[in-house]
Amino acid sequence: MSGRLPRLWLALVYLLLYVPIAVLLLYSFNDARTGYRWGGWSLRWYRALFANDTLMDSLWNSLALAAAAATLATAIGALTAFALHRYRFRGRELMHGLLFVVMMSPEIVLAISLLALFLLVGLQLGFTSLLIAHLTFCLPFVVITVLARLAGFDARLLEAARDLGASEARALYTVLLPAILPALLAGWLLGFTLSLDDVVVSTFVGGPSYEVLPLRIYSMVRVGLKPEVNALGTLLLVFSLLALALSQLLLNKQKS
Amino acid sequence: MTSPLLSLRAIGKAYAGRPVLLDLSLDVLDGEFLTLLGPSGCGKTTLLRLIAGFEHPDQGSIQLAGADLTAVPPERRPLNTVFQQYALFPHLDVFGNVAYGLRRERRPRAEIDLRVREALDLVQLGEFARRKPQQLSGGQQQRVAIARALVKRPRLLLLDEPLSALDAKLRRQMQLELKRLQRELGIAFVFVTHDQEEALSMSDRVAVLHAGVLQQLGTPREVYERPANLFTARFVGETNLFPARVLETQGERVVVDCAGQRRTLPTPGFAPHAGQAVNLLLRPEDIRVLGPDADHGLPGTVIERNYKGSTLDSLIRLDSGQEVLVSEFFDEDDPAFDYRLGETVKVSWVDGWEWMLPADG
Ligand SMILES: Nc1ncnc2c1ncn2[C@@H]1O[C@H](COP(=O)(O)OP(=O)(O)OP(=O)(O)O)[C@@H](O)[C@H]1O
Ligand SMILES: [Mg+2]
Numbered sequence: 001m002s003g004r005l006p007r008l009w010l011a012l013v014y015l016l017l018y019v020p021i022a023v024l025l026l027y028s029f030n031d032a033r034t035g036y037r038w039g040g041w042s043l044r045w046y047r048a049l050f051a052n053d054t055l056m057d058s059l060w061n062s063l064a065l066a067a068a069a070a071t072l073a074t075a076i077g078a079l080t081a082f083a084l085h086r087y088r089f090r091g092r093e094l095m096h097g098l099l100f101v102v103m104m105s106p107e108i109v110l111a112i113s114l115l116a117l118f119l120l121v122g123l124q125l126g127f128t129s130l131l132i133a134h135l136t137f138c139l140p141f142v143v144i145t146v147l148a149r150l151a152g153f154d155a156r157l158l159e160a161a162r163d164l165g166a167s168e169a170r171a172l173y174t175v176l177l178p179a180i181l182p183a184l185l186a187g188w189l190l191g192f193t194l195s196l197d198d199v200v201v202s203t204f205v206g207g208p209s210y211e212v213l214p215l216r217i218y219s220m221v222r223v224g225l226k227p228e229v230n231a232l233g234t235l236l237l238v239f240s241l242l243a244l245a246l247s248q249l250l251l252n253k254q255k256s
Numbered sequence: 257m258t259s260p261l262l263s264l265r266a267i268g269k270a271y272a273g274r275p276v277l278l279d280l281s282l283d284v285l286d287g288e289f290l291t292l293l294g295p296s297g298c299g300k301t302t303l304l305r306l307i308a309g310f311e312h313p314d315q316g317s318i319q320l321a322g323a324d325l326t327a328v329p330p331e332r333r334p335l336n337t338v339f340q341q342y343a344l345f346p347h348l349d350v351f352g353n354v355a356y357g358l359r360r361e362r363r364p365r366a367e368i369d370l371r372v373r374e375a376l377d378l379v380q381l382g383e384f385a386r387r388k389p390q391q392l393s394g395g396q397q398q399r400v401a402i403a404r405a406l407v408k409r410p411r412l413l414l415l416d417e418p419l420s421a422l423d424a425k426l427r428r429q430m431q432l433e434l435k436r437l438q439r440e441l442g443i444a445f446v447f448v449t450h451d452q453e454e455a456l457s458m459s460d461r462v463a464v465l466h467a468g469v470l471q472q473l474g475t476p477r478e479v480y481e482r483p484a485n486l487f488t489a490r491f492v493g494e495t496n497l498f499p500a501r502v503l504e505t506q507g508e509r510v511v512v513d514c515a516g517q518r519r520t521l522p523t524p525g526f527a528p529h530a531g532q533a534v535n536l537l538l539r540p541e542d543i544r545v546l547g548p549d550a551d552h553g554l555p556g557t558v559i560e561r562n563y564k565g566s567t568l569d570s571l572i573r574l575d576s577g578q579e580v581l582v583s584e585f586f587d588e589d590d591p592a593f594d595y596r597l598g599e600t601v602k603v604s605w606v607d608g609w610e611w612m613l614p615a616d617g
Binding site: 156157159161162163164166167168170174175178179 | 308309310329330331332336337339341343344345346347356357360361404405408
């Protein structure tokens with residue numbers, strides 16, 4: 001008896017986690033016109049999705065923005081983490097603490113302050129403002145992830161590299177970089193996902209010139225959601241699973 | 257030919273105002289095995305880091321083969337280091353670790369392959385080329401670290417307590433191996449240890465370091481038999497110390513009073529004067545135990561006997577309260593050897609076997 005209770009519990013949790021996703025998957029292949037009846041298998045919503053230019057445009061916009069924000073955040077974040085780790089300077093503790101402030105503060109606060117800032121400096125709302133905004137909330141996550149990895153890094157390895165003839169830059173590239181690569185990858189993926197599904201900040205700092213996917217879907221809800229959104233959701237799901245698998249593959253290859 | 261390979265001149269180094277090395281001068285000759293011996297925290301690692309270029313001296317200069325090293329970064333110093341905790345690159349396999357230094361020199365692939373194989377064979381790790389460091393035992397990791405440094409063919413190799421993490425048996429074996437490598441390759445070694453036995457058995461010369469000051473530099477024999485001061489005497493092996501006072505000097509001899517006994521001894525390395533307080537140092541194996549009726553010697557009681565295989569160690573408490581450690585080669589047939597616990601005896605030594613130091617030195 002006692003062995004079955006935990007298993008039942010686990011089954012419930014997994015049901016809770018995966019039933020919505022399963023429904024989405026299933027209905028993306030549904031042939032019926034309205035969402036709630038089953039009308040047999042079909043790819044019609046996928047065809048509809050690819051024919052829907054505004055939706056596809058917003059998808060590409062979102063992917064490009066997420067990739068750009070994640071890449072920039074990883075580059076800047078890694079350098080910031082390295083500086084915080086390596087050098088002892090005044091304000092180091094403060095900088096470290098401020099990272100958490102950005103991470104913990106409600107998104108709406110960040111959104112309003114960024115908007116105020118952009119209006120103040122007269123920045124046209126569009127791709128640039130979105131990129132800066134997404135960079136802002138991705139950055140702390142990358143820094144924290146890389147910092148954690150650096151904390152476990154043995155600095156004597158860099159000395160060993162120098163001793164064997166590597167310049168400082170070469171030692172960082174050949175010894176430190178491989179050591180923190182998992183953190184960089186994790187940071188990039190985290191940033192990519194955060195950017196991709198952000199609604200609040202994008203609502204405030206986005207402009208009509210660059211519409212991102214979550215906002216597009218959001219506005220579609222008001223006029224009635226079509227099942228092609230299910231197809232889109234399924235594609236995004238497959239995308240993120242592929243990204244996850246790829247990162248795992250890279251990490252394993254590095255380890256063995 | 258005998259001009260030094262490495263020459264340290266009046267080196268001084270302080271961390272946050274606390275001196276770690278003081279006015280230290282030292283020469284390392286080409287091809288010699290020089291050991292830095294000293295207790296924990298005396299500045300051994302700091303000295304190696306200065307030579308390797310990871311730290312800069314506050315004062316003094318470092319020259320290698322006649323060239324000043326002060327402004328030369330670590331990667332351009334023609335010497336290599338075996339680090340205290342090995343510091344192998346975890347993301348590279350054994351081959352990659354050993355090849356790392358050659359790749360930085362942009363050697364052709366074939367040459368790298370060949371030299372790495374040679375280096376691995378030298379340390380008997382030929383079959384382990386594809387293993388990761390984490391998959392090796394401590395002794396094997398140690399050998400990878402040595403191969404990684406040696407493959408660069410440096411003229412000088414710095415080794416920071418390379419054997420301290422190994423168990424006694426492996427340690428003994430690695431000592432022999434290191435010594436063999438050093439002799440075959442003709443590379444000068446600066447070897448750090450705080451184990452005096454290791455220092456004495458492996459080195460051509462020993463530099464005894466204490467609190468950042470070079471106490472003595474000499475062959476293992478010199479350091480052991482003729483220590484420059486009390487610190488060296490006590491740190492390098494067991495020693496017994498008998499306070500004495502100079503009564504008079506007679507040409508080549510000096511007459512001292514040691515616990516009421518008059519002894520005429522050869523003149524020491526310094527110039528004694530009448531009335532001077534001195535210490536007579538005797539290694540445990542130089543002390544003789546005599547019966548209670550002997551006509552000379554200091555009376556005492558046997559309070560401990562330890563059979564050590566080839567030697568028999570005894571602790572004897574003199575009537576003055578001082579305890580004397582005696583180590584005698586075991587000889588079953590010698591009846592004089594058979595002292596029991598609690599028995600009264602006299603301890604003495606052959607005049608001239610002692611080593612005399614001024615008491616205030
Ligand atoms: N980076 C540093 N900052 C401040 N003090 C240091 C630093 N490195 C070493 N010291 C101090 O310098 C002294 C000498 O240290 P060092 O590491 O050279 O000792 P050691 O002889 O190698 O000791 P051990 O046998 O324990 O390795 C120690 O008192 C140590 O605390
Ligand atoms: Mg040390």
